[in-house]
Amino acid sequence: MTNRIAERKLRDKQARRAQIISAARRIAELEGWSNVTVRRLADEISYSQPVLYAHFGSREGVLAAVATEGFQELGQVLEKARRRVKRGSPVERVAEAYLEFAASSPALYEAMFSLSLSVPFGEAATPSELRFAFTQFMELFHGQSSKPELLAEMLWASLHGLAELTRTRRLPPSRQKERVKALVELFSFSKEETA
Amino acid sequence: MTNRIAERKLRDKQARRAQIISAARRIAELEGWSNVTVRRLADEISYSQPVLYAHFGSREGVLAAVATEGFQELGQVLEKARRRVKRGSPVERVAEAYLEFAASSPALYEAMFSLSLSVPFGEAATPSELRFAFTQFMELFHGQSSKPELLAEMLWASLHGLAELTRTRRLPPSRQKERVKALVELFSFSKEETA
DNA sequence: TACTTAATCTAGCAACGCTATAATAGATGC
DNA sequence: GCATCTATTATAGCGTTGCTAGATTAAGTA
Numbered sequence: 401m402t403n404r405i406a407e408r409k410l411r412d413k414q415a416r417r418a419q420i421i422s423a424a425r426r427i428a429e430l431e432g433w434s435n436v437t438v439r440r441l442a443d444e445i446s447y448s449q450p451v452l453y454a455h456f457g458s459r460e461g462v463l464a465a466v467a468t469e470g471f472q473e474l475g476q477v478l479e480k481a482r483r484r485v486k487r488g489s490p491v492e493r494v495a496e497a498y499l500e501f502a503a504s505s506p507a508l509y510e511a512m513f514s515l516s517l518s519v520p521f522g523e524a525a526t527p528s529e530l531r532f533a534f535t536q537f538m539e540l541f542h543g544q545s546s547k548p549e550l551l552a553e554m555l556w557a558s559l560h561g562l563a564e565l566t567r568t569r570r571l572p573p574s575r576q577k578e579r580v581k582a583l584v585e586l587f588s589f590s591k592e593e594t595a
Numbered sequence: 596m597t598n599r600i601a602e603r604k605l606r607d608k609q610a611r612r613a614q615i616i617s618a619a620r621r622i623a624e625l626e627g628w629s630n631v632t633v634r635r636l637a638d639e640i641s642y643s644q645p646v647l648y649a650h651f652g653s654r655e656g657v658l659a660a661v662a663t664e665g666f667q668e669l670g671q672v673l674e675k676a677r678r679r680v681k682r683g684s685p686v687e688r689v690a691e692a693y694l695e696f697a698a699s700s701p702a703l704y705e706a707m708f709s710l711s712l713s714v715p716f717g718e719a720a721t722p723s724e725l726r727f728a729f730t731q732f733m734e735l736f737h738g739q740s741s742k743p744e745l746l747a748e749m750l751w752a753s754l755h756g757l758a759e760l761t762r763t764r765r766l767p768p769s770r771q772k773e774r775v776k777a778l779v780e781l782f783s784f785s786k787e788e789t790a
Numbered sequence: 791t792a793c794t795t796a797a798t799c800t801a802g803c804a805a806c807g808c809t810a811t812a813a814t815a816g817a818t819g820c
Numbered sequence: 821g822c823a824t825c826t827a828t829t830a831t832a833g834c835g836t837t838g839c840t841a842g843a844t845t846a847a848g849t850a
Binding site: 632633634644645648653654 | 805806807808809
């Protein structure tokens with residue numbers, strides 16, 4: 401078989417894969433994850449259901465792929481916020497970027513954290529996208545504290561809690577900016593102390 | 596119809612209701628919420644499916660009842676931790692109690708927060724169990740700060756983030772005590788500052 | 791053009807939440 | 821004690837879900 405043909409097939413495959421992921425995200429954001437069914441996705445890409453299983457193995461495989469894409473985007477967003485010179489401290493910019501990300505794509509955030517997908521974490525098999533995203537938190541406290549990892553975990557947990565309680569309407573979204581300010585204050589004090 | 600008969604019927608009804616909730620909790624903790632099906636629950640209490648619908652209206656109704664029971668227990672646990680005189684500050688005791696609750700009943704915690712049930716929050720229709728639980732956080736900062744509600748929200752969010760990231764294996768459970776200590780430090784500094 | 795392999799679809803299984811309707815049990819009147 | 825009426829419970833089935841075996845079509849090779 402000619403190489404060009406194999407290449408074209410691979411391109412087609414990847415394009416369809418991207419189509420599926422894109423359709424899943426779109427439907428999820430508009431109608432919720434419960435409306436992202438295998439039949440619906442098959443309809444959207446004008447293929448039959450088994451094609452989806454050839455690509456992702458299962459419905460959960462599709463969601464996992466969406467989640468991984470989400471972690472990639474989150475990592476990029478956080479890195480940009482950390483590096484860019486703008487008003488406020490890096491911690492503040494990262495915190496704002498994180499909550500902005502979660503608020504603007506709630507279904508994506510849900511796939512990443514709330515749907516209990518079996519995406520390995522904190523171990524050797526952890527996807528690089530995940531590790532990169534968490535690295536952005538680590539970098540914030542690198543060298544400035546005795547326990548950068550601990551502070552990174554704490555900041556991440558706090559932001560995740562805020563994002564999740566807001567997404568599920570446990571906290572009103574109105575005071576979010578105030579909360580970010582308070583959070584940043586908390587973490588600046590800690591920096592002074594443990595340094 | 597005699598009153599005694601009506602009373603007995605009511606008792607039976609409530610007993611069966613409790614049985615259903617109990618079975619749901621047990622199965623969820625042992626095998627996950629996906630295994631809590633209406634058919635399975637009907638089997639467990641030796642009744643047919645429609646009986647469940649007479650009690651709770653839907654599968655989600657069962658989960659909501661479990662969640663409400665969970666909020667009641669959480670509220671009690673937090674109040675005890677706040678009031679009891681033991682080592683450490685009230686904030687520390689409440690934080691420990693919260694994470695202990697989440698860790699010891701992960702499926703219950705999942706029902707309360709992660710399964711997106713339509714339990715109203717922060718409005719007039721909010722169940723009293725919910726309000727009581729959140730009050731325990733408020734009380735911690737009552738009078739000691741300019742913004743007790745904001746600090747309560749922040750502490751809750753931080754604890755929720757820690758609990759959730761730990762439950763979904765995003766954070767290793769090993770360092771949890773260390774994290775509580777760090778968290779308590781963060782909030783004591785803020786107290787001094789905003790006082 | 792004939793053959794082979796890869797890609798895709800059709801059709802169907804088991805399990806799900808839920809419900810209309812039939813069957814049964816319990817309480818009430820005589 | 822028997823018949824009647826009401827409330828309770830069960831049976832059976834609908835539509836939808838995730839998933840898959842087997843038939844079918846298309847594509848590449850000789």
